[in-house]
Amino acid sequence: MTQLIDRYLLYRLKIKRDPDAFAKIYDRHVESIYRFVIIKLPRKEDAQDITAETFTRLWQHLQNQKEITNLRAFLYQIARNLVADFYRNRDIVTETEDVTFGLDLTSNSTQTDRGRGMDQIEARTELSLVLKQVERLKDDFRDVLALRLIDGLKFSDIATILGKDVGHVRVIYHRALKAIKDLN
Amino acid sequence: MSYYQLLKKIRKIKAIVQRSKPDPVWLLSTRSTLLMQVKNTLPVEAPRKKEVLGEMYKFLSPFFNFSKMVHKPVFAALAVIVALFGGSLFSVSAAEQSIPGDFLYSVKLATEQARLALAKDSKDKVKLKTEFTERRVDEMKKVIAAPGANKKEKVIQTAEVLKRDMDTIKQQLGDMQSESGAQDIKDTAKMIDQKTNAVVQALQDSKLEMSPEEKAKITEAQEAASSASVKAIEILADTHKTDGDVVSQQDVADVLKTHGEMVSKTMSQSFGSMPAIDAASSTTLGSASGTAMTTTTSSNLQKVTEAQKSLSEVDQLADENKMDEAIAKLKVGTQQAFDAQKTLEQESSLADDSAVDGTVLPNASSTEPVQTSTTTPSTSTSTTGTTPVNTGQGG
Numbered sequence: 330m331t332q333l334i335d336r337y338l339l340y341r342l343k344i345k346r347d348p349d350a351f352a353k354i355y356d357r358h359v360e361s362i363y364r365f366v367i368i369k370l371p372r373k374e375d376a377q378d379i380t381a382e383t384f385t386r387l388w389q390h391l392q393n394q395k396e397i398t399n400l401r402a403f404l405y406q407i408a409r410n411l412v413a414d415f416y417r418n419r420d421i422v423t424e425t426e427d428v429t430f431g432l433d434l435t436s437n438s439t440q441t442d443r444g445r446g447m448d449q450i451e452a453r454t455e456l457s458l459v460l461k462q463v464e465r466l467k468d469d470f471r472d473v474l475a476l477r478l479i480d481g482l483k484f485s486d487i488a489t490i491l492g493k494d495v496g497h498v499r500v501i502y503h504r505a506l507k508a509i510k511d512l513n
Numbered sequence: 514m515s516y517y518q519l520l521k522k523i524r525k526i527k528a529i530v531q532r533s534k535p536d537p538v539w540l541l542s543t544r545s546t547l548l549m550q551v552k553n554t555l556p557v558e559a560p561r562k563k564e565v566l567g568e569m570y571k572f573l574s575p576f577f578n579f580s581k582m583v584h585k586p587v588f589a590a591l592a593v594i595v596a597l598f599g600g601s602l603f604s605v606s607a608a609e610q611s612i613p614g615d616f617l618y619s620v621k622l623a624t625e626q627a628r629l630a631l632a633k634d635s636k637d638k639v640k641l642k643t644e645f646t647e648r649r650v651d652e653m654k655k656v657i658a659a660p661g662a663n664k665k666e667k668v669i670q671t672a673e674v675l676k677r678d679m680d681t682i683k684q685q686l687g688d689m690q691s692e693s694g695a696q697d698i699k700d701t702a703k704m705i706d707q708k709t710n711a712v713v714q715a716l717q718d719s720k721l722e723m724s725p726e727e728k729a730k731i732t733e734a735q736e737a738a739s740s741a742s743v744k745a746i747e748i749l750a751d752t753h754k755t756d757g758d759v760v761s762q763q764d765v766a767d768v769l770k771t772h773g774e775m776v777s778k779t780m781s782q783s784f785g786s787m788p789a790i791d792a793a794s795s796t797t798l799g800s801a802s803g804t805a806m807t808t809t810t811s812s813n814l815q816k817v818t819e820a821q822k823s824l825s826e827v828d829q830l831a832d833e834n835k836m837d838e839a840i841a842k843l844k845v846g847t848q849q850a851f852d853a854q855k856t857l858e859q860e861s862s863l864a865d866d867s868a869v870d871g872t873v874l875p876n877a878s879s880t881e882p883v884q885t886s887t888t889t890p891s892t893s894t895s896t897t898g899t900t901p902v903n904t905g906q907g908g
Contacts, residue, residue, distance in 0.1 A: 340568045344560050351551045355544055363535040368526070377535065381543045388551055394564075452529035455522050478523045479530060510516045 335400035355384055362408050365480050369412045379411045402489030470505035477502055612655045614667040635689040636697050642682045643708050649675040650715045657719055665727055672730035679737035683744045690748045695756035702745040706768045709742040710775045717779050728858045736851040742772055743844055750836040766831040769839050773824040780850045820849035
């Protein structure tokens with residue numbers, strides 16, 4: 330059903346030239362893409378930039394009349410590549426990350442935002458612990474585990490993001506779980 | 514960190530990530546920026562037809578995927594349906610060509626019953642049944658023509674089915690009389706008379722090279738057909754009484770004559786085609802059973818003569834507009850004619866048996882009893898219902 334709505338919106342956008350269809354696509358996916366990248370990036374601003382860049386890339390892709398079969402997975406794929414590019418282009422991780430990550434320093438910040446920022450710091454700490462634990466696993470195993478367990482994606486979406494077969498992704502996932510058990 | 518601790522931590526991370534929400538202000542500002550960018554770069558010209566079709570396909574492709582997902586069970590279900598219904602259609606069409614003894618013959622009979630059950634009124638039922646009797650005759654011809662081990666059983670089976678059909682027609686004619694109008698009755702009765710006469714004639718032709726047992730069965734079927742025909746004539750005569758405008762005297766007279774002629778013709782063919790019976794009966798004169806046999810033959814020939822007389826009277830009575838009497842005579846004549854045929858066939862059977870047993874004694878005066886027997890009935894025509902000649906012949 331989700332895919333059907335996405336297809337309809339893409340159809341509206343490309344054939345009916347309806348810009349609101351793009352706005353609806355944005356509304357539907359922006360939060361999940363933001364959550365997907367925020368855990369992987371040091372600062373909230375980076376997450377915002379990459380999220381915005383993800384949609385800009387989507388629009389460019391659509392302008393080139395390229396086909397999209399699974400919009401949701403396609404957006405995750407772009408975001409994932411942008412995160413990889415982000416780390417590839419940054420030689421040194423800035424010292425400010427711990428300070429600014431998750432902390433909303435804008436003028437209208439509230440106590441809730443502050444609490445949320447604390448949550449995110451905790452999440453990143455936990456994630457670093459988990460990543461340390463599973464760093465000996467293969468890259469494929471780590472990717473599938475993260476996309477499945479943290480981002481909660483469907484196997485079909487993960488397969489599209491990683492460019493693999495759905496059955497293969499399932500196998501990788503179960504092998505990764507077994508590998509975690511074997512680590513201890 | 515144990516496995517479960519690890520999963521617990523992952524769940525915790527997931528919960529935190531799920532809780533995190535982007536800044537609403539940033540969301541709105543990014544939205545408006547993107548929307549402006551899209552509006553500025555959105556093509557103005559209408560999309561080409563090819564593009565429209567392509568996008569339509571992409572939009573609808575989930576349905577194709579859905580169909581892909583379900584196509585296996587759907588095809589399986591279709592296969593079952595085709596096997597059940599398509600198969601039965603093929604079976605029925607194949608059954609149409611079947612003959613008695615075939616595996617699908619019962620299907621053919623069942624199909625006929627179904628068609629009868631679906632007929633809207635008694636008139637249609639009678640017409641259908643008549644059509645089916647013609648099929649039986651065709652089957653009989655096919656069975657006779659086809660080589661096969663159980664030919665005799667098949668012929669007997671066909672004859673029995675035909676007889677049953679004829680009895681049904683007779684019964685249905687009674688139903689039709691009370692339900693249908695005069696014109697319908699006239700048309701149907703005439704049609705039945707015509708068709709049944711044709712059936713009797715066709716069966717007569719097929720009897721030529723039959724065993725006595727088969728002949729007996731076919732004669733029974735002929736008798737049933739003739740009886741159905743007489744019933745049709747009776748109904749026609751009844752309708753003439755009630756509705757003389759529709760069914761004229763001439764109509765009834767015509768069918769009466771036709772039927773009489775048919776019976777006479779059948780009878781003469783039966784007796785004419787069997788010279789062997791005379792010879793056979795004459796050759797057994799010297800045997801122990803010879804006397805009785807000859808007696809029976811003469812009695813039989815007497816029946817033939819009586820039948821012929823009755824049938825000739827039918828014409829006369831019909832011309833005089835004495836329809837009831839004419840029909841009564843026709844019934845009597847038909848009955849006598851078929852009785853004579855049956856007796857003749859029984860005698861033929863006995864003669865064949867005795868010939869096989871080797872009890873036939875050569876006799877020089879083989880034609881003499883025939884002469885005697887053929888002349889005897891002519892003397893006894895005035896005393897119908899008795900057999901005075903038998904004693905004379907027996908002595």
